[in-house]
Amino acid sequence: MTGAIVYAFASAIFLGAGVVLAQLGLRTVEPLSGAAISVPSFTLLFLLLSPLILHGEPVVWRGLPIFMAIGLFFPASLTLLTFASNRSLGPLITSTLGNLAPLFAVTAAVVLEPQQLAGLVVAVAGAAVITVTRPRDLGHWRSWALLLPLASALVRGIVPPIAKLGLAIWPSPLWACLIGYIMSSLVVLTVQRIRKGSFTVQAPREGRFWFALTGISNGLSALSLFAAVRNGPITLVAPLAAIYPLVTVALSAMLLKHVEITARIVAGTLLTVIGVALVLIA
Numbered sequence: 001m002t003g004a005i006v007y008a009f010a011s012a013i014f015l016g017a018g019v020v021l022a023q024l025g026l027r028t029v030e031p032l033s034g035a036a037i038s039v040p041s042f043t044l045l046f047l048l049l050s051p052l053i054l055h056g057e058p059v060v061w062r063g064l065p066i067f068m069a070i071g072l073f074f075p076a077s078l079t080l081l082t083f084a085s086n087r088s089l090g091p092l093i094t095s096t097l098g099n100l101a102p103l104f105a106v107t108a109a110v111v112l113e114p115q116q117l118a119g120l121v122v123a124v125a126g127a128a129v130i131t132v133t134r135p136r137d138l139g140h141w142r143s144w145a146l147l148l149p150l151a152s153a154l155v156r157g158i159v160p161p162i163a164k165l166g167l168a169i170w171p172s173p174l175w176a177c178l179i180g181y182i183m184s185s186l187v188v189l190t191v192q193r194i195r196k197g198s199f200t201v202q203a204p205r206e207g208r209f210w211f212a213l214t215g216i217s218n219g220l221s222a223l224s225l226f227a228a229v230r231n232g233p234i235t236l237v238a239p240l241a242a243i244y245p246l247v248t249v250a251l252s253a254m255l256l257k258h259v260e261i262t263a264r265i266v267a268g269t270l271l272t273v274i275g276v277a278l279v280l281i282a
Contacts, residue, residue, distance in 0.1 A: 004232025007224045008240035014221035016247025018214050019091045020255055022083055025210035029203045031083035036192035036201050037211035039079055042219030043181040054174055063170025064179065070162060071183025075222055078155045079188070085148035091252055095245035097149035098156065119278025123239050126271025129264055160238060164229045173226035181219060243272055 025034050085094040166176060189199050201208070228237040249265065 001232050001236065004228045004230075004237055005240060007228035007231065008237045009243075011221045011224035011228060011241045012244040013247050014217045014224060015241070016095070016244035017251060018217035018221060019082070019086060019095055019244070019248045020251040021210055021214040021217055022086050023091045023252075023256060025207050025214055026083065026087045028207035029201070029211060031087050032080060032188075032191060032195060033201045033203060034083050034207075034211045034214070035076070035079045035188045036199075037203070037208055038215030038218060039075060039181065039188045040185045041212040041215035043178075043185040045216060046178050046181060046219065050178060054178070057172050057174055059175070060170035060172075063166050063175075066162070066166035066169065067176050067179040068183050070159060070166065070176075071180035072187060074155060074159045074180060074184065075218060076184035076187040078152050078159075079184070079218065080191075081148050081152035081155065085145065085152060088145040088148060091248050091256070092245070093146075094149045094152075095248040097146065098153045099242050099245050119239065119275045121275070122278060123242060123272050123275025126268045126275055129268030129271060157238070160225065160229045160234050163226055164234060167226065167230045171230060173223060173230050176226045177219070177223040180222070239275065246272060 022034065022038075025037075029037070082094060082098065085098075163176060167173065170176070192201060193199050196202075203211075225237070225241060228241065
């Protein structure tokens with residue numbers, strides 16, 4: 001289980017960082033175009049490194065259709081939803097509602113033991129207490145925009161159980177991530193081509209830079225997540241990966257200047273730690 005725990009925490013760190021980096025990119029680039037930069041950026045990096053990191057990784061063709069099917073909506077649709085939510089609601093509210101993903105994940109996997117359920121609820125509540133802080137420059141937002149992070153939570157929640165099915169056939173998180181990202185790159189580039197008439201995104205250099213970093217961070221998060229579900233149960237991986245709002249809060253305080261350390265943040269941190277501990281000892 002140690003490997004699953006480490007990978008789950010790594011996934012949370014990279015995902016939380018990706019939310020903040022995307023906020024920087026959204027200053028100059030719209031969400032759909034940002035997705036057409038971020039997803040292919042990690043795909044290209046992965047392809048360049050594939051001769052090295054995929055060396056010795058066997059190919060199991062029976063698992064290919066599952067990973068391809070996952071790639072049609074993850075990370076493509078998740079990226080689009082998260083960027084749109086980030087632009088409409090800001091990184092903290094996006095992280096808060098996106099943190100409901102474990103509820104979908106564990107529901108899709110198994111029925112929890114009472115202690116695990118209690119730990120999951122406490123962890124989610126703790127992150128919510130911390131992150132429900134509206135940024136000062138967010139302005140007015142419409143209620144329907146709340147559906148964006150909820151939809152991304154649904155996608156993020158149902159992917160791990162499906163990925164675990166594919167990994168049972170083809171136990172390679174590296175291949176799973178690469179295949180998924182290739183498919184998602186085709187999806188977001190097709191959307192970009194239909195909307196703008198070109199596969200190339202016309203955007204300021206700064207915006208392209210931040211979204212490239214966002215894509216790499218999100219890609220490493222997805223790779224870590226696949227590795228986590230390969231090495232441990234969904235009921236362990238999902239709650240641990242769900243602490244990513246803590247990373248979002250910390251980086252937002254440093255880079256976006258929207259978060260102050262308050263008693264509510266301290267209380268939320270304690271709740272999240274207690275919730276994670278309950279899951280781990282169950």
